[in-house]
Each structure stands twice: as C-alpha cells, then as structure tokens.
Amino acid sequence: MTNIPETGRTPRVQIRLVIIQILVFSLLATLGGRLWYLQIREGDAYAKEASGNHVQQVVSPAVRGSILDARGVPIADNETRLVVSASRTDLLKMKDDGEAVLTKLADVLGLKPKDVMDKVRLCDSKTPQPCWNGSPYQPIPITDEATAKQALQIRERSEDFPGITAEPQAVRRYASPGDANTAQVLGYLSPVTDEEIKEAEKSESPYLRSDMVGRSGLERRYDQQLRGKAGVTRYEVDNLGRVMGEAKSDPAQPGANLVTSIDARVQRVAEYELQKAMKEARKEFDDNTGENYKADSGAVVVMESKTGRIVSMASNPSYDPNAWVGGISGKDYARLTGKKSNYPLLNRAIQGQSAPGSVFKVIPTAAAIKAGYSFDGPYQCSSSYNIGSQVFKNFESKGYGPISLGRALEVSCDTVFYRLSHEEWKRDGGNKPKKNANDWFYKTAHQFGLGKETGIDLPNEVTGRVPDRQWKQDYWKANKDSWCKTGKKSGDYAERIAYENCLEGNRLRAGDSVNYSIGQGDTLVTPIQMATIYSAISNGGTMYDPTVGKAIVSADGKSVQEIAPKPHGKLPMSKQALGEIDEALEGVATRGTAAWRFADVGWPQDKIPMHAKTGTAEVYGKQTTSWFTTYTNEYTVVMTISQGGTGSGASGPAVRNIYDALYGVSDDGKINKKKALLPQPQKSLPKIQPDGSIDAPKIGKYVPQEEATQESQQAATGDDPAATVPSPNTGNNRDTRRRADRSRKRRRTTE
C-alpha cells in the first residue's frame, strides 16, 4: 500500500498479492453462491429428498377376503399353512447357486431335488413352468404343505439351510364345500409380476412385491375388493436401516368378502350331474360316426330367472383350484394347460361357444313375427325343403303337415324355419341384396344379445357369432387368400368348399340363411347367452347382465355393498308373442321333444310349470352337440355337452336331476319341501360378525337319487345333517323312470 517504497517492495510482488487476494475471494464467493443455490433456491427439493431418505416402509400384507356362497358358506377362504420359502438372492451368493442347500431341503421335504430347483428359477420366454414369475427379490415359496416336523428341522438347523425360511402364512384355500369345487368360476391367484407393479404404481391400489393377484374368474374380477389394503408402517431409519423411531403407520385393511349368488349345494349337484351325464353319453353309440360319443366337454348354468344371478355354473373338464395355491407344480401346470386334458381352465359356460342347433329357434320365431308372419300360421312342416338342387331335410326326415309356429317349436320342425328364413332372404334381394335389407332374422339375433358379451362379472367372456352379411364380408376378407390357394373346383369336400368360399364367400347365400334359421352353419353361442335369453323369456322379457357377485361385505360385516341385477335390454317381442312362445316352450316339456324328461316321467307341471327346448347341433367333422335349455318361474337351467348326442338324450336326465334337487321333487312327482335345496332363490345375505366370522350353515354331501336307496340306511343313522342333504328317496320310483329311459334310448327324438 502506502509503504511500498519504504519497505523496498517491488510492485510486481504487490500486484501478485492483489491477484492472489482476488483469486481467493472469488473462490469463497463461488462457495457462497453455490451454498445459496443448494440451500435457499433448491432447499425444498432437497428437504423432500432427505425425508424420503430416512424413512423405510414395512409392509404387512392384508388378508384376502373370502368368497362366499349365497348362504355364507365359504368357497374360497384362507388357512394358515407352514410355508417353506427360499430367498434367491441368498442362494445366488453361494458358490453352487444354492444347489447343495436345495438338495438338502428337497430331502427334508421329501421332494425331488430337480422339482425344488425348478421352482426357484425365474420365468422367461424360454423357461417352461414351473418357474417363478414374481419378483426375484421376494422369497419364493417351495411348498406350503410343510409339516410341523419339517418346519422344525429347517428352523433348528438354520445354519444348514441358509436362505431358507419356514413360517406360517395365510394362504388361499378353495374349500370345495360339499365337494362343489366351482373351479373356473373362482379362478386362481398367482404372484404379481414386475410389470403389474409398475403399472399400478401410481394407481389407488398399488401392488406389493409379495402380493398374489387374481388371474381368472371371481378372483380376478373382484381382485381389488378382495385384496384389501396392505398395512404400511413407516420407520425412521439410519443409513444401515437401523430403526430410530416410528414415523407413521396405517394398519392393514383386510380385503372385503364377496358374497356370490352361487349355492354350493346346487353347484355340487350341477357339477356331479354334468360329469355323470358326460360319462353316460360316452356309453352311447353314435350311428353317424360309428363310435361312442366322445362327450369331451360340457357346461351347465343355473340362473335365477328374475335377476340373472348365477346359482351355479359348472364346466367340464374341471380341476382342483388348490393346485394353484403356493405355486403350481410343473406336472399340474402341464395337465391344466395341455390339449390332452382339453383345457380344464376354460370356463365353458362363458368361454365355450358352439352352434346352438334348435335351442336357437326362439330367435327365428321372434324374427318371423317381427317380419310380419302370424304366429298361428299354418306353416307346412314337410320332411324336406328344396332350394334348386339342394335338399334340406327335416331332422330324421319327418313331416308334421301344416302347423303353427308354436307347434313348430314344440316338435322342433326345421323345415318351417327353413322356408321362413329363405323367403325373407329372397325378400331382401336374394343373391343381389337390397341396400336396406331388412335382415329380420339377423337383426333379431343381435337384439337377443347374441354376437356380444352378456356382461357377466367374470373375465374373458366370449361373444359367440351371428353370421350376418357384415360378418361374412369380414370373414371372407380375412380368409379369402388361403381359400383361393387351397380351393379346387373338383377336389375333395374341403377343397370344393374352399373353392366356393373363395369365389363368393362374402355373400350371404340361400343355403346360409337356411342353415342359420335352425342355429346351424356359422352360428355360435355360449351357454350363458342362452341362459340370459331363456330367463328373459321366463321373466317377461328382461335380459339381465348375469352376475355371480351378489354383494361385497367388508371384513367386519359393517359395510355392505350390494350388486344389484342390471338389465341390459328387453327381448324384441310383444307381450303377446312372448306369451305364445312361452306357451310353446311349455308344450315342449309337456308333449314335445322334452316331454320324456319331464311330463312323461312325473314332473309336477301344475305346481312347477316347466318350459324347455332341446337342441342337437351338427358340427362339421364332429359328433353332435347336445343342448338343453329349460326354465321355470324361478330358475333357468342351460346345459350343453360337446359331442354328447341329442339335447334331451344326453343332457336331459342331468337337468331333470338339478330341478329335482332345487325343488325337492322325487321321481313320482311329489314335492318334498324338506328335501328342496332352494325352491326360491336366496334373497337375504349371510351375516358377517364384526370379528370377521361368518354365520354359515353346515353343508352336507349331495346324494344322487340312484344312490339314495343304498345310502338310506346310513342317512337314517344321522351321519349327515339332514337339513342340507337331499334326503334319500324312499318311495323308489326311480326304476320306473329308468326303465322308461331305457325303452326310449333308441328312440331318436326329433330335436
């Protein structure tokens, strides 16, 4: 400064010192500025990050809600099991990737080492089941059926089993009350996948790593309600995860219970009778194919006619839903998804579609009335109907002369409908269709809800198909290339068909309209569609969305959210037409094609008016499909058996037995109200106590009427709770009916 000359200081040093000072203070200013930026400008963001840093969440899973039948009997609930799990991360730390430990574990559990190792590998596109499709960081369950002794062995020698745990856990149980397994309706659970966790991250109900997710059936449809909400406790932790204090905790909310309209007892009857009917059908000889009926699959639906609620729904082949619990084994998975077992996971009541045959005929009847034809006719029921050189025969080439539409339904006369449909086709322009064609027969089918889902509360329902002009056009577009390639003018049958389709497959031909009129050709329906339509006929014309879920009741029983029946449309018929069809369908049961299953064999028609329609659909290259649609004022029962034979022949006895069980009818036509399982649909909901327990009646085993005689002795000793079991049939009228059956076995009823 001022003393430079005095100290003899050179200016160069002084200047350099000033430079140093400037440098030093610019460094300090930089720090100050950065400090301001971090703490003042970005302070809030960092404060947020810091709070996220030191809080850890501990998640306690919620207990999944039960699925109850209409009276409160649990058909899916939880039980505590000893679950042995392996931590993949721990195993992979070992030199041999845990092979030695798993081998030792397999020995303790009595399993094959390979099976155990397969269970802990991760699923990818190349790995077949069994494999783990959950998070690799989550313990993988090896078995949930460990005995207390095995669990003790593992726990006491924990140093021999690093990464292996044996702990009690709540696992799903499909209780199969009274042997009703309800498999396809219930669905199953499997571990949540990484993608699902990511997807649901921001939603209201995010998944936990350990969550099980409903994959089909009710478990999937009502997953959110059943799952509940996991409890989360937030702890303040330090960098090593040591807990320093509890920040906040939300207790787990157990999942709600789903009350269904399923009655486990009726469900059992339906499953049993379906199985038996298919077995019986396999004993029958099919003249057309020259071998016994295959009866490869079947379905039955019991619906409340006035609400659309499902009382029972059975699909065959079936499986044990418990196979999924605790991770499915490779053998089970192969069996459940294999062609050999004919895909038992499919719920054929909503996912099986086939040509309906004559049960379809209520639709062309309604269509004919709409098109202006009178119900009374008369219409000529000839033994065959000719279009040019093509001959369309009546079933078994039988003629009934001039009859009304009602009578045509009763005796299931095909030629009446051929003629009407063909006439309408001609009126719409025939091979040169008018622009604004009426298409009454197709329009009406759509109005009946065919070709689209019924809206049942089960996932993956299929739509069936109405083979109208639009569909023909679309289908031809999609397939013409392959048809034109394989088609030959003078080849075998398939080649000729392909050739024909290539040329004019986009056009609705006369033959198409004829086949369509009796539910043949390309028409496809599902059993649930048929049940919806026939229950609408029963209840005066309202088509309801079929529902299995009836109410969602919170775990403590306090909150009850009812699932009300929801109509999705009215049948396109006047009250009068509806009444006439209803009468005709009663005629089917009293004097028509189904009479030998009801009126002729002691059905109390005066007390419980039965209505029915039979159907035997022909499928190219296969045996006929058996269809049987029936209803009373209370219930609608629809049954179908693929490659099972005729409608009333294959499905008839089973449907009759289901009604017998529902109403307590014995073979002599007497009604025993005590034996009736459910003469009126269950209205009230089961009570759930605040502690979560459910007031459910006991349930016994279904004793089919044939076996009743033998078991009557046991029943008398009081082994079975009498109230819930259809009591043995003492006045044994069964033989009579059987004999009647037998005498009619060879009789081919017109269907």
Next chain:
Amino acid sequence: MTGASGFSVSGYGPQRSVWARLFARDSLARRLDWPILLSAIALSVIGAALVYSATRNRTELNQGDPYYFLVRHLLNTGIGFALMIATVWLGHRTLRGAVPILYGISVVLIILVLTPLGATINGSHAWIKLPGGFSLQPSEFVKITIILGMGMLLAARVDAGDKPYPDHRTVLQALGLATVPILIVLLMPDLGSVMVMVIIVLGVLLASGASNRWVLGLMGTGAAGAIAVWQLGVLDEYQINRFAAFANPELDPAGVGYNTNQARIAIGSGGLFGTGLGNGSQTTGQFVPEQQTDFVFTVAGEELGFLGAGLILLLLGLILWRACRIARETTELYGTIVAAGIIAWFAFQSFENVGMTLGIMPVAGLPLPFVSYGGSSMFAVWVAVGLLQSIRVQRPMSA
C-alpha cells in the same frame, strides 16, 4: 482490566501488572492479529460442535462415548493453540534457521508412511500409526516445511538486497526442494495433499516475484502432471470413481456417487436456518460418510443452515483477508512468501473441501481447516496461524 487494577492495588512495586504489560501500546497482545486468532478459535469451537453432532450416535466409532470425538477435538484444538504460541514465541525467522532439520524430519516421516509402519485410512495410505490409538498424517506438516523451505531459499537474496527477484537458479532449487516430498506423497497416493502442495508452490512462486515464465511453466507442468497421473494408472480405482461421480452426479447414486449425493441432500435440506444442532435427519441417520472429517461441512449445512454454513465461510474469509493484509504489509519477502503459501493452502483446501460437499469439486480426502476432526491437520493449521501471527508481530511497527 479489573484484574489489572487489582494487581496494582496490591502494590508490587513499580512493575506493571501482567495485563497492563500485555496491552501496552507496543505489546505483543496489541500486535497480534486478533481477527485471525478469534476466527480460528471460533471455527475450532464450531467444528467441535459439528463433530459432536456427527459422531454422538456412531457407536461403532466413538466406543460408546458420545463425547469421545468432542473431547478429542477440543484437546487437539488446545494442543494446536499451544503449538501456535510456541511458533509465535520462536518466531518465523528462527524457524527459517531450522528449515533443514524440519525438512529432514518431515521427509523421513513421509517415507515412513511408505514402509510397513504406514497405515491406510479411507483408501489413502497417508498415515503412521502411533501407540495409544493415535495416528499421524505427516503430509500435513510437509505443507509447512515446503512453505518455510521455499520461503527461505527464494527470499534469501532478495531480503539481503542483492536482487529484486529470485533468480532462476534459486527458483530451481526451491522447486527441487518441494518436488521431493510431493513425489513421495504422490506415491502414497494422497492425491488431495499433492493438489494442495502444488497450489502452495504456485502461491509461493507468485508471491516471490519469480518470473512469469516460472509461474506459467508450473501451471503447465501441473496440468501435464495431472494428465500423466491419469494416464499412467497411478490412481486407484476409488480415485477414478470420484472423478467419474463428479463429472456425472447422477452416476450410480448408491455406489460411487453416494457420498456426494448424500452430502448435497444434507446441505440442501438445511435451508436458511437449518434443522438445529443434533436434529438433522441426514446427520442423525448417518447417511453421509466421513461426516466428522472430510464431510463435516454437511453437518453445518444441514443443522445450522445457510446462516451457520455461511458463517463458517465468512470466518475462513476473514482469516484469509487478514492473512493477505499480513502478506502485503510485512517488509521481508520471506514473511510475504510464508503468508502467501499459507493463504494458498487455506484457500484451496477450504475451497476443495467445501466445494466437494457442494458438488462443484471432485471428492478428495482433505479436511476443512479448524473444523474437521483430525489432530495432524489441526496442529498444522494452528502452526500456520502461529506463523501468520509471528510475521505480523515481528514486522517493524509502521508509524
């Protein structure tokens, strides 16, 4: 002053009381640079509080005694204070005479680090383990010997009045004197200390008035040396990772970028006033590693906020400002050089230390002067304060 009057009343002759003598016009106390002294004391005390907050929960470090580090930090400060007094008493000129001995001792010590006596702490092989759980980081003392030694060589002929600036030969000698210990420290490798030493050499050369060519040449050599160190693979992986994490802060926040990421979160979350001493969740949760030593500034940032952390920067600034004044006002080039070396040392080390916690400098294991826990560092910076005081005290009072 009441004490002073008490002494005089007791009537011990004409001898002036201790206090009176201490504050006499030309007394030592009057000539001391109080802002530096008080700032250094304040920083040490703040440091003690921060070290306490950072370590009271770290049972794996403090052997169950929450005051373990607090007590030791204060003890270190006390020893440092004593060393300062000793330095002032001896005087920087006397120490100039002792440079050969000091230089010899410190070179031997850093060579010892390379022998089995050396210990590695936090990846840095820069320590000598002493009995009783103590350890010594000789590179801290090397900084002082480099400053004193270079000052001695560079100033000798200028102060003697022979030349206005150090000549090339002198500069070469001085650089040679600095290079030997720097190379040894590089071998440890204690890269942080090497950086500080190079900056010290630069500051010393600047202040000595050496030709611009030397200054620019040294900068170029420093840059070339940095590239060579990088290319030759002298660096350990952890050191490379630190640079990688600096270059890309988003890189692996759980791995190599963890330190800096957590440090930034800690400081940023402090806001204006901080969470209060002992209340910082980042500090209490021990999310920032090495928080009592290299990352002590994060405790200040989180718990004392912008005001507290800013105060630390202000106090450091005060020391540097006063030191600059001392450097300018002393009559001898030797004193100027020593002061400038200390300025370069404190300034760069503070900037690097605070800068790495703020994410504007790569991580290097350097303590924050006075604040960080660590004996060797504390002793060295207090000796440096002693040197600054000595330069100020021993200059002829300007009238």
